[in-house]
Amino acid sequence: MTFTNIERITPVIGFMQAYSHTISTLKKCSRCKYVSYCNKSCQFVQLVSQIIQKQRRYPPCTHDDEDYFPTTVDQLESHLKYARKDNIESLLCELQQLFEEDVLPEPSSLLNMYGAINCNGFSILDNDLNGIAPGIYLRASMVNHSCDPNCQVISDGRKLQLRTVKDVTEGEECTISYVDLMDPTKERQAELEKRYHFTCKCVKCIKEINPDDGLGELELRDLHWTKVLQLCAPYLKLDSSNNLLANYYLLVRLRQEAIKVCVHIQAWDKYVEMGQLNIESLRYHYGPYSAMLGLHLLDMGNKLLEMGRLREARKYLTEAKSVLEITHGPQHSFMMTPYVQKLLDL
Numbered sequence: 570m571t572f573t574n575i576e577r578i579t580p581v582i583g584f585m586q587a588y589s590h591t592i593s594t595l596k597k598c599s600r601c602k603y604v605s606y607c608n609k610s611c612q613f614v615q616l617v618s619q620i621i622q623k624q625r626r627y628p629p630c631t632h633d634d635e636d637y638f639p640t641t642v643d644q645l646e647s648h649l650k651y652a653r654k655d656n657i658e659s660l661l662c663e664l665q666q667l668f669e670e671d672v673l674p675e676p677s678s679l680l681n682m683y684g685a686i687n688c689n690g691f692s693i694l695d696n697d698l699n700g701i702a703p704g705i706y707l708r709a710s711m712v713n714h715s716c717d718p719n720c721q722v723i724s725d726g727r728k729l730q731l732r733t734v735k736d737v738t739e740g741e742e743c744t745i746s747y748v749d750l751m752d753p754t755k756e757r758q759a760e761l762e763k764r765y766h767f768t769c770k771c772v773k774c775i776k777e778i779n780p781d782d783g784l785g786e787l788e789l790r791d792l793h794w795t796k797v798l799q800l801c802a803p804y805l806k807l808d809s810s811n812n813l814l815a816n817y818y819l820l821v822r823l824r825q826e827a828i829k830v831c832v833h834i835q836a837w838d839k840y841v842e843m844g845q846l847n848i849e850s851l852r853y854h855y856g857p858y859s860a861m862l863g864l865h866l867l868d869m870g871n872k873l874l875e876m877g878r879l880r881e882a883r884k885y886l887t888e889a890k891s892v893l894e895i896t897h898g899p900q901h902s903f904m905m906t907p908y909v910q911k912l913l914d915l
C-alpha cells in the first residue's frame with residue numbers, strides 16, 4: 570500500500586489506561602525485599618498484585634459500548650488449558666505471601682488472571698522501546714493480530730496508544746502485530762502458536778510459506794557462525810545491491826549489534842555507515858511507519874549533526890519527523906521533549 574498524502578492517515582484512535590497503581594497495601598516482595606521488579610516472574614506477581622488492588626479499589630469501568638469490551642481481567646481470553654501447572658502453583662504461593670487471606674481472590678479467579686496476562690499482556694516500553702514492565706490494557710486486548718497490521722501500539726508512560734499506520738476505512742478491522750515482524754514466517758507462527766494458541770493465516774504468512782520467487786527463507790541460522798559471517802561480509806558494505814540478502818533478518822540484527830559496539834568504542838563513522846545500511850532494512854520489515862524506524866532515523870540525524878554533516882542530518886531528521894508524527898503523534902511526551910523538538914524543527 571502506498572500513500573500519496575500523510576494527512577489521509579487517521580490519527581490516534583484510542584487511549585488506554587494501564588493497570589498499574591501506586592503500591593501501598595502491598596508487602597515487600599518475598600524474593601528481593603523491595604517493592605520493585607527483580608525479574609520477569611517478579612514482574613508478573615507485581616502485575617497480578619496491582620490488578621487485585623485496583624479491582625478492590627475501583628469498580629469495573631463502564632462505557633456505552635461495554636458489550637464489546639471486557640471490563641475486568643477475568644473476562645479476557647485465558648487459554649487456561651495450556652497453562653503450565655508448576656508456574657501457576659509458584660504464582661499462587663508468592664501471592665499468598667504478599668496478601669492477607671481475605672484480600673486474595675478465589676484461586677479460580679487468580680487462575681483466569683494468570684492465563685489472561687499470559688495471552689493479553691503488553692510490554693510497557695520506555696522511549697527507546699526497551700521493555701520496562703508487563704501491563705494489561707483491557708480494551709487494547711481486543712485488537713487482533715496480523716503480520717501485516719494497519720495499527721501499532723506505542724507506550725507513553727503507563728498509557729498505551731493505538732495508532733493507525735495505514736489508511737483504515739470505516740468498518741475495517743484494526744490489527745496489530747503480537748510478534749516481531751522481522752522474524753521469519755516459521756518463527757512468527759511458532760511464537761503465535763505457543764503464546765496465543767492460533768495459527769496465523771494472514772496474507773503475509775501464506776505468501777512467505779509459498780514464495781513465488783522460489784527462494785523461500787534462507788536457512789543461515791543453521792550454519793556455523795564463521796560461514797554466516799563469510800556470507801554476510803559483502804552485505805556489510807554500503808554499496809551492496811542484493812536487496813534480498815541485505816534485508817535478511819539475521820544480518821539486520823547483526824548490524825544492530827554492530828551499531829551498539831560502535832557506540833561503545835565511539836567509532837562514529839562506522840556507526841553512521843552501519844546505521845544507514847539498516848534504514849531500508851527496517852523499512853522493509855516493519856513498513857514505512859514504525860516507531861523503530863522513526864527512532865533510528867532520529868539517532869542517525871542526531872549523530873550526523875554532531876559530526877557536522879549537516880545536509881545528511883537534515884535529510885534523516887525530516888524523514889524521522891514524518892515517521893514519528895504517525896507512530897507517536899505530536900502529543901506524545903517524547904515528541905514534546907526539548908531535545909526531540911529541537912532536532913525535528915531543524
Ligand SMILES: [Zn+2]
Nearest residue numbers: 598601607611
Ligand atoms: Zn522480587
Ligand SMILES: [Zn+2]
Nearest residue numbers: 716769771774
Ligand atoms: Zn501471519
